[in-house]
Amino acid sequence: xxxxxxxxxxxxxxxxxxxxxxxxxxxxxxxxxxxxxxxxxxxxxxxxxxxxxxxxxxxxxxxxxxxxxxxxxxxxxxxxxxxxxxxxxxxxxxxxxxxxxxxxxxxxxxxxxxxxxxxxxxxxxxxxxxxxxxxxxxxxxxxxxxxxxxxxxxxxxxxxxxxxxxxxxxxxxxxxxxxxxxxxxxxxxxxxxxxxxxxxxxxxxxxxxxxxxxxxxxxxxxxxxxxxxxxxxxxxxxxxxxxxxxxxxxxxxxxxxxxxxxxxxxxxxxxxxxxxxxxxxxxxxxxxxxxxxxxxxxxxxxxxxxxxxxxxxxxxxxxxxxxxxxxxxxxxxxxxxxxxxxx
Numbered sequence: 001x002x003x004x005x006x007x008x009x010x011x012x013x014x015x016x017x018x019x020x021x022x023x024x025x026x027x028x029x030x031x032x033x034x035x036x037x038x039x040x041x042x043x044x045x046x047x048x049x050x051x052x053x054x055x056x057x058x059x060x061x062x063x064x065x066x067x068x069x070x071x072x073x074x075x076x077x078x079x080x081x082x083x084x085x086x087x088x089x090x091x092x093x094x095x096x097x098x099x100x101x102x103x104x105x106x107x108x109x110x111x112x113x114x115x116x117x118x119x120x121x122x123x124x125x126x127x128x129x130x131x132x133x134x135x136x137x138x139x140x141x142x143x144x145x146x147x148x149x150x151x152x153x154x155x156x157x158x159x160x161x162x163x164x165x166x167x168x169x170x171x172x173x174x175x176x177x178x179x180x181x182x183x184x185x186x187x188x189x190x191x192x193x194x195x196x197x198x199x200x201x202x203x204x205x206x207x208x209x210x211x212x213x214x215x216x217x218x219x220x221x222x223x224x225x226x227x228x229x230x231x232x233x234x235x236x237x238x239x240x241x242x243x244x245x246x247x248x249x250x251x252x253x254x255x256x257x258x259x260x261x262x263x264x265x266x267x268x269x270x271x272x273x274x275x276x277x278x279x280x281x282x283x284x285x286x287x288x289x290x291x292x293x294x295x296x297x298x299x300x301x302x303x304x305x306x307x308x309x310x311x312x313x314x315x316x317x318x319x320x321x322x323x324x325x326x327x328x329x330x331x332x333x334x335x336x337x338x339x340x341x342x343x
Contacts, residue, residue, distance in 0.1 A: 132282025
């Protein structure tokens with residue numbers, strides 16, 4: 001068996017460690033082997049390392065992966081040897097797909113070809129951060145994706161979406177996806193106004209001032225008509241803002257990227273028509289039909305500037321020190337510019 005270097009979670013709550021004897025995976029049907037160039041770290045990687053979310057040790061982190069195709073599995077026609085691809089690794093205990101190792105395998109359904117105009121680092125900002133809001137908008141909200149037959153008759157321009165946590169990476173991509181679909185009013189709470197306006201936000205609201213002040217800013221724009229709200233940042237106890245912004249007379253939908261709050265919370269405003277509250281599972285493997293169609297179209301969106309990659313910080317080499325530093329910063333609630341590991 002061929003071996004490689006990898007950074008492993010050997011024990012929960014402990015720093016990742018470099019090993020030199022990790023097996024190199026081979027692609028199965030519908031998969032490709034990838035020589036990794038960039039692995040992107042996300043906040044959930046800290047939870048994987050420290051509490052075992054999705055995994056059990058020993059495990060490899062980083063679900064956002066970029067590299068070149070080195071082997072093709074049976075039946076693969078979508079990619080060729082040498083293609084540069086970005087992909088989202090599956091959120092499972094199986095560790096052949098995650099990126100902090102030299103070679104991985106990728107499922108074709110969760111992969112996209114990288115245009116020549118986009119760098120490996122730019123591509124690595126995309127997979128998990130764009131797919132979660134994609135699911136929120138075009139699955140949880142049941143707004144038809146613009147490439148579907150149902151999209152021809154949907155009134156995108158007459159639709160309003162509220163995005164709480166506009167300054168997060170998922171929030172920024174949520175704005176871009178809403179703009180891509182032609183949503184008429186895209187309201188972001190929090191985040192850099194100029195950047196969010198450039199992505200397509202129609203309104204950017206200050207998140208400061210307390211619950212009542214921020215709610216009044218939202219209600220001034222939406223009245224009692226808001227049907228779609230996405231919270232990209234808040235823990236369960238703070239999702240009440242987005243929920244109470246929804247209409248009380250029409251049935252609205254709240255999509256959250258963190259676990260949802262309690263539906264018997266006494267702070268919930270009266271909802272005469274009820275409401276739907278969903279925790280979004282932003283996994284390509286959980287939504288394969290949506291994934292295949294989106295990843296197929298993403299290269300064109302990137303080339304046309306309809307989707308723009310986000311900011312990152314690059315670190316050179318498969319080194320445990322700066323991976324642990326980034327994960328510790330997420331754990332401690334410090335501001336983190338997305339970290340990319342060059343392998």
